[in-house]
Amino acid sequence: xxxxxxxxxxxxxxxxxxxxxxxxxxxxxxxxxxxxxxxxxxxxxxxxxxxxxxxxxxxxxxxxxxxxxxxxxxxxxxxxxxxxxxxxxxxxxxxxxxxxxxxxxxxxxxxxxxxxxxxxxxxxxxxxxxxxxxxxxxxxxxxxxxxxxxxxxxxxxxxxxxxxxxxxxxxxxxxxxxxxxxxxxxxxxxxxxxxxxxxxxxxxxxxxxxxxxxxxxxxxxxxxxxxxxxxxxxxxxxxxxxxxxxxxxxxxxxxxxxxxxxxxxxxxxxxxxxxxxxxxxxxxxxxxxxxxxxxxxxxxxxxxxxxxxxxxxxxxxxxxxxxxxxxxxxxxxxxxxxxxxxxxxxxxxxxxxxxxxxxxxxxxxxxxxxxxxxx
Amino acid sequence: xxxxxxxxxxxxxxxxxxxxxxxxxxxxxxxxxxxxxxxxxxxxxxxxxxxxxxxxxxxxxxxxxxxxxxxxxxxxxxxxxxxxxxxxxxxxxxxxxxxxxxxxxxxxxxxxxxxxxxxxxxxxxxxxxxxxxxxxxxxxxxxxxxxxxxxxxxxxxxxxxxxxxxxxxxxxxxxxxxxxxxxxxxxxxxxxxxxxxxxxxxxxxxxxxxxxxxxxxxxxxxxxxxxxxxxxxxxxxxxxxxxxxxxxxxxxxxxxxxxxxxxxxxxxxxxxxxxxxxxxxxxxxxxxxxxxxxxxxxxxxxxxxxxxxxxxxxxxxxxxxxxxxxxxxxxxxxxxxxxxxxxxxxxxxxxxxxxxxxxxxxxxxxxxxxxxxxxxxxxxxxxxxxxxxxxxxxxxxxxxxxxxxxxxxxxxxxxxxxxxxxxxxxxxxxxxxxxxxxxxxxxxxxxxxxxxxxxxxxxxxxxxxxxxxxxxxxxxxxxxxxxxxxxxxxxxxxxxxxxxxxxxxxxxxxxxxxxxxxxxxxxxxxxxxx
Ligand code: HEM
Ligand SMILES: [Cu+2]
Ligand SMILES: [Cu+2]
Numbered sequence: 042x043x044x045x046x047x048x049x050x051x052x053x054x055x056x057x058x059x060x061x062x063x064x065x066x067x068x069x070x071x072x073x074x075x076x077x078x079x080x081x082x083x084x085x086x087x088x089x090x091x092x093x094x095x096x097x098x099x100x101x102x103x104x105x106x107x108x109x110x111x112x113x114x115x116x117x118x119x120x121x122x123x124x125x126x127x128x129x130x131x132x133x134x135x136x137x138x139x140x141x142x143x144x145x146x147x148x149x150x151x152x153x154x155x156x157x158x159x160x161x162x163x164x165x166x167x168x169x170x171x172x173x174x175x176x177x178x179x180x181x182x183x184x185x186x187x188x189x190x191x192x193x194x195x196x197x198x199x200x201x202x203x204x205x206x207x208x209x210x211x212x213x214x215x216x217x218x219x220x221x222x223x224x225x226x227x228x229x230x231x232x233x234x235x236x237x238x239x240x241x242x243x244x245x246x247x248x249x250x251x252x253x254x255x256x257x258x259x260x261x262x263x264x265x266x267x268x269x270x271x272x273x274x275x276x277x278x279x280x281x282x283x284x285x286x287x288x289x290x291x292x293x294x295x296x297x298x299x300x301x302x303x304x305x306x307x308x309x310x311x312x313x314x315x316x317x318x319x320x321x322x323x324x325x326x327x328x329x330x331x332x333x334x335x336x337x338x339x340x341x342x343x344x345x346x347x348x349x350x351x352x353x354x355x356x357x358x359x360x361x362x363x364x365x366x367x368x369x370x371x372x373x374x375x376x377x378x379x380x381x382x383x384x385x386x387x388x389x390x391x392x393x394x395x396x397x398x399x400x401x402x403x404x405x406x407x408x409x410x411x412x413x414x415x416x
Numbered sequence: 417x418x419x420x421x422x423x424x425x426x427x428x429x430x431x432x433x434x435x436x437x438x439x440x441x442x443x444x445x446x447x448x449x450x451x452x453x454x455x456x457x458x459x460x461x462x463x464x465x466x467x468x469x470x471x472x473x474x475x476x477x478x479x480x481x482x483x484x485x486x487x488x489x490x491x492x493x494x495x496x497x498x499x500x501x502x503x504x505x506x507x508x509x510x511x512x513x514x515x516x517x518x519x520x521x522x523x524x525x526x527x528x529x530x531x532x533x534x535x536x537x538x539x540x541x542x543x544x545x546x547x548x549x550x551x552x553x554x555x556x557x558x559x560x561x562x563x564x565x566x567x568x569x570x571x572x573x574x575x576x577x578x579x580x581x582x583x584x585x586x587x588x589x590x591x592x593x594x595x596x597x598x599x600x601x602x603x604x605x606x607x608x609x610x611x612x613x614x615x616x617x618x619x620x621x622x623x624x625x626x627x628x629x630x631x632x633x634x635x636x637x638x639x640x641x642x643x644x645x646x647x648x649x650x651x652x653x654x655x656x657x658x659x660x661x662x663x664x665x666x667x668x669x670x671x672x673x674x675x676x677x678x679x680x681x682x683x684x685x686x687x688x689x690x691x692x693x694x695x696x697x698x699x700x701x702x703x704x705x706x707x708x709x710x711x712x713x714x715x716x717x718x719x720x721x722x723x724x725x726x727x728x729x730x731x732x733x734x735x736x737x738x739x740x741x742x743x744x745x746x747x748x749x750x751x752x753x754x755x756x757x758x759x760x761x762x763x764x765x766x767x768x769x770x771x772x773x774x775x776x777x778x779x780x781x782x783x784x785x786x787x788x789x790x791x792x793x794x795x796x797x798x799x800x801x802x803x804x805x806x807x808x809x810x811x812x813x814x815x816x817x818x819x820x821x822x823x824x825x826x827x828x829x830x831x832x833x834x835x836x837x838x839x840x841x842x843x844x845x846x847x848x849x850x851x852x853x854x855x856x857x858x859x860x861x862x863x864x865x866x867x868x869x870x871x872x873x874x875x876x877x878x879x880x881x882x883x884x885x886x887x888x889x890x891x892x893x894x895x896x897x898x899x900x901x902x903x904x905x906x907x908x909x910x911x912x913x914x915x916x917x918x919x920x921x922x923x924x925x926x927x928x929x930x931x932x933x934x935x936x937x938x939x940x941x942x943x944x945x946x
Pocket of ligand 1: 563677678680681723724742743745746749784785786787788789791792797800801802806809810813814817818
């Protein structure tokens with residue numbers, strides 16, 4: 042507690058003194074983070090760091106002393122000693138003691154990190170190539186979270202914004218002052234969900250549900266960014282995490298909004314959409330959800346990700362086209378989009394694929410056709 | 417610790433012939449010196465190929481944004497760089513040094529199994545040729561990292577994974593044959609009087625390394641075979657959808673992988689333990705404790721593998737066990753460092769090029785050991801894992817560790833091999849450029865790792881830009897300095913100040929009793945060791 046207050050105070054002072062430098066450039070150290078666990082980890086990190094520094098000072102001190110004093114050019118004559126049982130015992134025993142002293146706090150913190158019981162909010166996190174899905178268990182709220190950094194910024198055609206590569210369309214919102222449990226799994230390869238400020242990093246492994254938790258204290262509301270930390274294929278570097286901590290009340294309002302949004306979406310699918318509307322929407326959905334694999338111009342990528350421009354399926358068999366986007370193809374990177382995209386988005390992207398890049402079929406796929414195909 | 421009574425008049429010059437002429441000398445040779453030489457040149461070639469890949473990676477990472485290559489090719493580069501450096505550069509270099517020096521250090525006429533020796537070398541160019549060839553295929557080279565975690569390397573892999581598996585099998589066979597050869601040579605061909613506890617430390621560390629190799633290379637072969645079966649024969653060892661277990665892959669891989677990292681450092685410990693006493697003109701401090709420390713490290717290396725898996729969701733008890741076991745490794749490692757420093761203490765030191773590399777090894781390897789100790793603290797590893805902090809750690813132990821050890825060994829024994837001293841000014845130039853380059857490259861990686869940059873990403877957020885730019889500059893300094901190394905090597909082979917038989921004033925051991933350059937056949941009659 043004392044540590045926390047002291048640290049809050051010093052960070053305020055530091056922030057005032059070095060406001061521009063605090064833009065995180067030249068950042069040298071691990072963040073202390075905003076939870077008790079992240080603070081404890083930071084303290085462990087600093088403790089072991091200083092232990093290493095002191096051992097280094099002593100060892101390198103003796104070494105450099107010898108290098109300067111005991112050199113032949115200064116007339117040093119080699120002594121012949123080459124054994125000392127006392128020394129050997131000493132420098133085996135001393136490190137042992139230091140390590141035991143280090144192991145004790147490390148064990149305590151680890152036990153605390155593993156205590157996922159008594160959570161107030163449970164969020165299931167699923168890794169996909171290359172996005173995250175969040176499901177709020179028991180709340181009927183769930184959504185995908187995709188990178189929103191435009192290609193132009195990545196390919197240096199536009200100026201990079203402040204949150205370059207660390208921005209997504211939908212934040213994962215959590216309440217402060219409550220224990221949030223994360224249940225982490227994957228739909229395809231192994232990913233790792235990591236937000237440094239809350240010191241949660243857990244691998245997302247197909248077939249496993251890993252648990253982790255965070256308790257963000259009240260007063261620490263804000264936006265915290267992280268990234269996937271396990272190599273998961275081409276776009277491993279492009280699946281960030283944006284965690285938004287809000288007060289308990291705001292959290293409840295947000296949940297309501299999500300549920301209402303879902304109903305509105307279902308209603309919209311019943312409405313009519315013109316070809317032009319679908320094409321505009323489709324281009325958008327395509328860029329966000331499909332371009333990573335099928336290429337910005339439908340040209341595909343390497344030998345694994347097929348081109349859609351001029352492809353048989355996009356020009357001819359509409360039923361098969363709808364089917365593969367809805368249900369994916371098991372055992373390949375092509376995922377089932379039935380639960381990821383609304384029926385409107387689905388209709389739009391398929392319409393788009395059948396009419397873009399010279400695929401001029403002139404056909405329109407309506408949201409109703411998708412709703413029917415799902416039956 | 418060993419006193420030799422041998423001198424050159426008991427190397428033979430009767431009945432034996434010199435090397436055969438032409439290319440067939442190298443293809444058919446069973447001579448340990450020829451084979452050692454081929455291993456070393458092969459390794460240097462791989463170092464330059466792997467190094468070029470590293471420079472491609474660092475160029476892309478010079479600034480945020482994608483500039484030069486695509487993410488897919490970036491992943492192929494990181495994967496191939498890792499595989500080539502580990503299996504193509506570091507390991508063969510040590511085998512080459514062992515081939516050259518183990519017989520000379522124990523007074524043996526050659527390796528015990530000379531024909532097998534020829535095979536273990538000649539497999540390698542084919543294994544790596546095949547691996548490199550995948551770069552030019554349509555599917556591209558392996559792109560799943562040198563740790564090739566399933567299912568990214570199975571269900572989701574490019575088709576070149578099959579070539580990769582075949583290549584790993586060939587390297588494994590080569591390593592196992594090399595290791596068996598070294599074990600048999602050491603056990604059977606020691607000169608009379610050369611008891612185990614009189615063996616030079618380089619021989620000792622290689623002896624232990626060879627056992628590690630024999631123990632874990634089959635495990636690697638097993639894990640890639642399981643992958644092969646998952647990919648082609650419909651099994652599901654690592655496929656969760658078929659009832660398999662992706663975490664099993666990691667357990668098996670790291671059961672190989674952690675001993676593997678010690679395979680890459682123990683022989684370097686041995687080299688440094690030869691060099692420091694020579695240039696401190698003082699016997700190695702704590703010879704016996706060095707042997708025991710090496711053995712304990714080798715033993716412990718089998719029971720710490722899951723420290724690479726702290727974040728996969730192991731049960732708490734497992735996590736604690738692996739944390740404690742990993743922390744323990746620091747103790748014998750520390751003993752070695754303390755012994756080296758005590759050897760220097762009150763010595764009479766000079767600083768020729770091999771010694772400079774050995775000293776840099778002690779300091780920089782220890783820094784890598786410190787970050788290893790930090791990584792062993794499991795709760796903290798949740799923050800470090802899979803970030804550039806880990807990249808900094810293993811590059812400190814592998815570049816100024818393993819690689820500097822190799823370079824130091826090459827400079828140390830080169831006069832014995834070629835009969836010429838190196839040009840010290842050039843050697844020192846190489847040293848200082850490498851020393852500066854390595855630190856400018858890898859030290860900032862600690863900072864970007866702690867600040868939160870994940871490893872294996874082709875592009876990064878803006879706050880990591882400055883240190884990445886510095887690291888790239890360092891990488892180019894380091895990379896191009898190795899051309900100085902190549903230059904020194906060629907220059908020394910072609911001429912230079914004539915080396916004495918003892919070569920270095922403080923050098924002791926059988927290898928310094930034979931002429932420089934070492935004749936094609938040595939110790940046909942075993943020397944006597946008192
Ligand atoms: C004091 C001794 C050492 C300790 C305590 C130690 C500890 C560790 C730990 C805990 C990790 C896992 C970090 C992570 O992924 O989160 C690691 C990674 C690694 N270490 Fe060490 N280490 C030591 C020495 C060495 C040596 C001598 C080498 C090789 C010469 C080495 C090579 C590596 C490599 C290659 C990795 C990264 C593997 C990968 O993920 O690609 N370490 N070390
Ligand atoms: Cu990833
Ligand atoms: Cu390890």
